[in-house]
Each structure stands twice: as C-alpha cells, then as structure tokens.
Amino acid sequence: MKFEKRGLIFNPAGKFSWAAHTALQPTPIKIDDKTIRIFIGSRDEEGISRIGYVDVSAKNPSEVIGYSKQPVLDIGRPGTFDDNGVVPAAIVQRDGVLFLYYAGYQLVKNVRFLVLGGLARSTDDGQTFTRVSNTPLLERTDDEFLFRVIHTIMFDKGKWRVWYGGGNHFVASGSKTLPVYDIRYMESNDGIIFPATGQVVINNGNNEHRVGRPYVIKRNDKYLMFFGASTPSEPYRLTYAESDDGLTWTRNDNFLSIQYKAGDFDSEMSAYPSVIEVEGKLIMFYNGNEYGKMGFGYANLIEN
Numbered sequence: 001m002k003f004e005k006r007g008l009i010f011n012p013a014g015k016f017s018w019a020a021h022t023a024l025q026p027t028p029i030k031i032d033d034k035t036i037r038i039f040i041g042s043r044d045e046e047g048i049s050r051i052g053y054v055d056v057s058a059k060n061p062s063e064v065i066g067y068s069k070q071p072v073l074d075i076g077r078p079g080t081f082d083d084n085g086v087v088p089a090a091i092v093q094r095d096g097v098l099f100l101y102y103a104g105y106q107l108v109k110n111v112r113f114l115v116l117g118g119l120a121r122s123t124d125d126g127q128t129f130t131r132v133s134n135t136p137l138l139e140r141t142d143d144e145f146l147f148r149v150i151h152t153i154m155f156d157k158g159k160w161r162v163w164y165g166g167g168n169h170f171v172a173s174g175s176k177t178l179p180v181y182d183i184r185y186m187e188s189n190d191g192i193i194f195p196a197t198g199q200v201v202i203n204n205g206n207n208e209h210r211v212g213r214p215y216v217i218k219r220n221d222k223y224l225m226f227f228g229a230s231t232p233s234e235p236y237r238l239t240y241a242e243s244d245d246g247l248t249w250t251r252n253d254n255f256l257s258i259q260y261k262a263g264d265f266d267s268e269m270s271a272y273p274s275v276i277e278v279e280g281k282l283i284m285f286y287n288g289n290e291y292g293k294m295g296f297g298y299a300n301l302i303e304n
Contacts (some may be wrong), residue, residue, distance in 0.1 A: 001240065002257040003284055003299035009267045010043045010054045010064055011295035018071055019052070022038075025213065026054075026273040026285040026296040027088040029098070031125045032059055032143040033071055036276060038285060039072070039100065039126065039294065041087030042196050049085040050074050051102065053126055057280050061285075061298050066245045073204065081106050081116045081136045089117065089151050089213075091126075092191070096121040099191065100129055101150040104136065111170055112177060112261065116140065117149040119192065132192070142198050143168055147181045152216040153191060161189040161246060163214040163225070167199065173232040177283050180204070183214045183227065185247060201240060202249055207231045211239075218248070219282075225249060226273040226284060237270035238286060258299060265294050 013021050019042030035216060036056050041049035050071035057063040061246040076082035082104025099121055101206040117138040120129035127262040152163040154227045168180030186198035187284040196221040202211055202225075214227045228236040240256050241249040260267055266288030273286040282301035 001301065002175050002286055002303035003282075004064060004298045004302045005228075005258055006297065007268075008066070008088070008288070008295055008297040009056060009062055009285075010040075010069075011054075011128050012040075014292075015067065016052060017069075018050060018247045019043060022049070022291065022293050023054070023295040024049055024087045024287065024292050025103075025274070026090060026287070027091050027274055028099075028283075029056060029091050029093065029126070030276065030278065031055075031187065036061065036283075037126055038296070039088035039091060041085070043085075047085075048075060049087050049105070051100075051129070061283055068127070070201050071083060071171075072126060073131075074161075076104060076118075076131070077134060080104070080134050081114065081119055084113070086118070090148055090153050092153055092155075094191070096123070098126050098129075098269075099175070100126070101137070101147045101153060111146060112179070113261050114140075115147050115149055115179075117164070135190070137242050138164070138194060139196075143197065144184075146170075147179060151212075154218065155191075155218065156218065160188040162188060162194065162198075163216050163246075164198065165212045166200075167210075167216070172207075172216050178209045178232060180209050181212060189210070200246075200249060202227070202251065204228065205251075207233075209287075212236075215274045217275050218276065224275075225247075226275050228271045228273065229253070236291075237268040238270045238273050265289060265297055290295070 022043040024041035051073040052068035055066040085105035116136040118135040119132040147167040170177035183202040184198040223242040223246040241251040
C-alpha cells in the first residue's frame, strides 16, 4: 500500500478568532457528494483545545471551501473531565444525527493530565454539538484510569465494534514524563454503553511508550488500521496493521511508504491519521510537526 503525500491543507493560524494554532486529530465525514467535513481540535494561546471543522472538496481535498466561525464544541464546565480541552476522535452518523466521540482533557496535581472519552450529538451536520453528559462516556477503570478514548466505532456484524486507546501510567524521560498507552478493543450493543474492560490488540513495540489513534476501516472484507507509534527518542510516525477479524493484527511499519523530507510540515512528526473512502479511493488526513501546530495535511492511496 503506497500513499502519495499531497501536503498541508489547512493552518488555522489567523483564521479562527477563537484559536491561535493547531488542528489536532482531523476526523472526517462526508456530509454530501461535494463536501468532506473534517473536525479538528484547535488550541488557544494557553494550549487549550476546542473543536471546530474545516470543509474540503470531496473531489480535491486540498481545496478548502469553508470552516467553522465558532467552536462547535467548547470545553466543559469547571471540574468536569473535559474542562481543559476537547479534541475530536471518531464520528458516525445514525438516523440523521452525528455522534462525535471526543477526548476530554483535565489537569490534575500528580500527573500531567487525564484523557477520557466523551460523546456529543449534532442534528445540523456538525455545526453545533450538545454533550450527552458532563461525565465521561468511558469512565475510569482499574486498568484504564488515565487514558480511555474511542478512536474508531463501527457498526459491523450486528454490533458496535470499538478500537480505542487505554492506559494507566506515565514514564520518566529526562526532564519530563511520557504517557503510556496501547490499542484496545471492545463491543457495545448501542454505541453508548460500554463494558468496563476491553482487550489489548496492539501492544507497544520495542522501546515504544505509546501506540495511538487507531483509525480502522473495513475494505474488501479486511480490517485496515492506521495509527501512530512513538518512542522517547522519536516522535510519532504513521504506521499500519491489517486483520481478518479486527482482533488479531499484523503490523507493518513500512507499508504506507510515505516519504518525509526536510522542510515539510511533517518532517519531524506524523501523527493522528484518519482515512475516508471517496469514490473508491482512500484519502488519509493526518497531523505533522509539533502535534499539528501548523495544521493538517493529506495523502492519497496510489497503489494497493
């Protein structure tokens, strides 16, 4: 599988009155034949993220045709799990309603932050969202009390199948600490109530402290996962895995064949991939350097 990098699409700097920079975790959905709406998390000067969107042409994703004037989902009330930032993670449409699964950030005293999953709904194609609850959709558990966020949810074989990030500690690395999490799987009957535990499906590899943002699609009866992996010495890089059942995965770090060059927006980091199929062609959106501080770009599949 070979993707051809097409470059940066959107940099929010100077465009959003409510955010200074960054377009975290681009999360796309096709809202009509002409438009892909990509939800992003953009940060203010204090680094706090709110969710907005960018509309691009389905035929030419490098063409920006609109973007949100205000956040479509703001931070939560003081003391809630998402009072220090919200970032999109997964989106599905059910009976004309958009369900946005998002990451909520909270600052606490003894670790750098907590990240737990929330849910919001929209009846106007994502121009505004309303929280389902002020508490997390995915509550903390004994094994996942620091990180627990859905990144893919898919109705498949009569149930909602979920691939998510989970973890419960940080590790020391020089003068800072690094989050440790891996990729896990669980199922739900309704996409709203979830079990307290899942199963790990992709572990951290050699010297990795995190594998994350598992974005799964089903194509030609196979499950394809696009995600990122990071070590203390190397920032996130995009990678790939494949499965026949969505549970047992074969990882191939070189399969995507994306070329990185000095001076490009992704020369030092590539992270948080999402993939959408338009007219039989796969388009991958992702962040580059400094966790998408300059925005997000994309690549097209040119070879299976």
